[in-house]
Amino acid sequence: MRETPAHETAPHARPQVVVATLALAGIVAALMQTLVVPLIGDLPRLLDASPSSTTWVITVTLLAAAVATPVAGRLGDMYGKKRLILACTVPLVLGSVVCALSSSVVPMIAGRGLQGLGMGIVPLGISLLRDVLPEQRVGSAIALMSASMGVGGALGLPFAAAIAEHGSWRTLFWVAAGLSLVVAVMVAVFVPKGAARTTPGRFDLLGAVGLGAGLVALLLAISRGSDWGWASGTTVSLFVGAAVVFTAWGWWELRTRQPLVDLRVTARPQVLMTNLASVLVGFAMYAQSLVLPQLLQLPVETGYGLGQTMLAMGLWMAPAGLMMMAVAPVGARLSAVRGPKVTLALGALVIATGYASSMLLLGSTWGILVVTLVCNSGVGLAYGAMPALIMSAVPRDETAAANSFNALMRSIGSSVAAAIMGMILAHMTMDLGGTALPTEAGFRTALLIGAGVGLAAAVVAALIPVRRATVTGDPVEATPARTAART
Structure with a gap:
């Protein structure tokens, strides 16, 4: 109803x-x-x-x-x-x-x-x-x-x-x-x-427990793998355990009458591709927020650090967050005219451009400010478009679950970014007064990876097969399988 x-x-x-x-x-x-x-x-x-x-x-x-x-x-x-x-x-x-x-x-x-x-x-x-x-x-x-x-x-x-x-x-x-x-x-x-x-029906408690167990295993392996060692027994066991749990969880979700996550809806090309793009955008968003604050706070004696205090670093990074809010209405108007798919692809390209500009702008606080403003302008465009794409492809009574799953995809992307950026900066180091610090080459490598992920997100966004361009109404009727599952 x-x-x-x-x-x-x-x-x-x-x-x-x-x-x-x-x-x-x-x-x-x-x-x-x-x-x-x-x-x-x-x-x-x-x-x-x-x-x-x-x-x-x-x-x-x-x-x-x-x-x-x-x-x-x-x-x-x-x-x-x-x-x-x-x-x-x-x-x-x-x-x-x-x-x-x-x-x-x-x-x-x-x-x-x-x-x-x-x-x-x-x-x-x-x-x-x-x-x-x-x-x-x-x-x-x-x-x-x-x-x-x-x-x-x-x-x-x-x-x-x-x-x-x-x-x-x-x-x-x-x-x-x-x-x-x-x-x-x-x-x-x-x-x-x-x-x-x-x-309301019945809550899928077993599905919630299974998803939670799989996510905890996966995210623990990603977030702590660099500390434990990527080839350590603990890390490998967590990755294997996550794969086993997610396989069993998917089997259960496809067979239970009222699943926590309707995988049939999630597998629809528009939803699936949007979630894939969300993982990449989540990675690109979080990578610069990890790399650039460190660069701002490194001592000037390194030759590339900018010697800012924690408070000063935060103040230099804050305008980028406000930029996301400022571009949100622009992205909404673009989505209304051209569709959220275009907005998402453009946002990913802007993110990649911001990363690429860092190759020329890392030498000053003002240069890093420009990089963060450009990157977060792209994030603002992309983040506004992703929920619109999701909600135009799912039934109205599943919008919260679908949006929450999309937010989870972004979080997984951010977690992967933290692991990869941390690994790069931890392995490309120099010694300064007995302290190991990331090298300039390490920072540049991390930022180039961010640019590549932004471009990949743009490609995925361009391939999203959109059938509808609005987020209102009830765009998707229940399939026979869904109808049967709820009777």
Whole structure:
């Protein structure tokens, strides 16, 4: 049964307020990803733990977000997206409070895991916009909501660095808890309910456990492989285990009546190719955000480092996140005229151009600023187009699950980028005063790989077989297999 869009049943909801509220929710959720970056070097001292133990403060957030995002999307389709967005703010608040009160590594890891559970807000918000806004506003709102991920990540660095340098590190988490609570209140007051299934059905718990186990094995192998050794028994076992679990999970999802992820829909060429492009764009987006901050902070004695403090580095990187927000409306207009496929391909080309320009601009802070602005302009175009392509190819009652799976693909791309960039910079080093530092050739190699991945994303985007160009309406009818599966 097709649900009535909420914008038809909630005429007093103001679109501008709805979009601003959901965008703020996305920014706050994304903020959690970079919140602890300024503290990485100090965490062993602050928590009285080994450096290898404190790395889990970052890793656990990635793992929790990867597992929670597709689950939140499915539950949002079943029980209502607004309800699940509010549910996602609960672990954000609780996790921030736990971190603020932590004095050892175990509660800090637990708190950061709770924060990761809130990352489902962004794909849920994108899908909710389709339900609650008038048709003519959906495209621009989706682009803006998608850009919130970049804005939150970019603003998190200077925000966290300023507080960490001039106040207690615990203040970071108290502020994060306060912002999360404000978001929860705003969503409850200003955002109308989206469509949910009249008969929600049964949640695929076994599918959720299988997907979670496979993702944890895969992402652990990717994120910690360089530390454990890529040929070590632990790393190889995790990769093999992930392959086995995903195979069994796929078999189950194709046979259960109400799957967590409808693989038949996911296998449709438009959805499949968009998700593949999303992996590549996620890689290209994250690679420069890993490489360029290091270059900004390396000492000038290296001959290529720019000697910036953590706070100064964050301030140089922040405009790139704001650029994503600025280009979002441009991308929405381009998608309305030429289709989101064109916008995605153009965005990937702009990303590749930004990486290529770095070959000439690495010698100054202003040059790196230009590189980040160009790269993130492309990311803003691409991130706004991907949800539009996904939602124009799936049934309305699966938009949250489909968007969450797409967000997961981007996260996998980012994780692969972290592993590859880290491996390159760790192996191409020089000695400076007894400290191994990445060489200029290492930085240039990493950035050239980013350019190549951006070009690959553009090629994949150009090959996406698009049948429809809008994100409104109910574009895909249930196939006989889907109909039978739900009876």
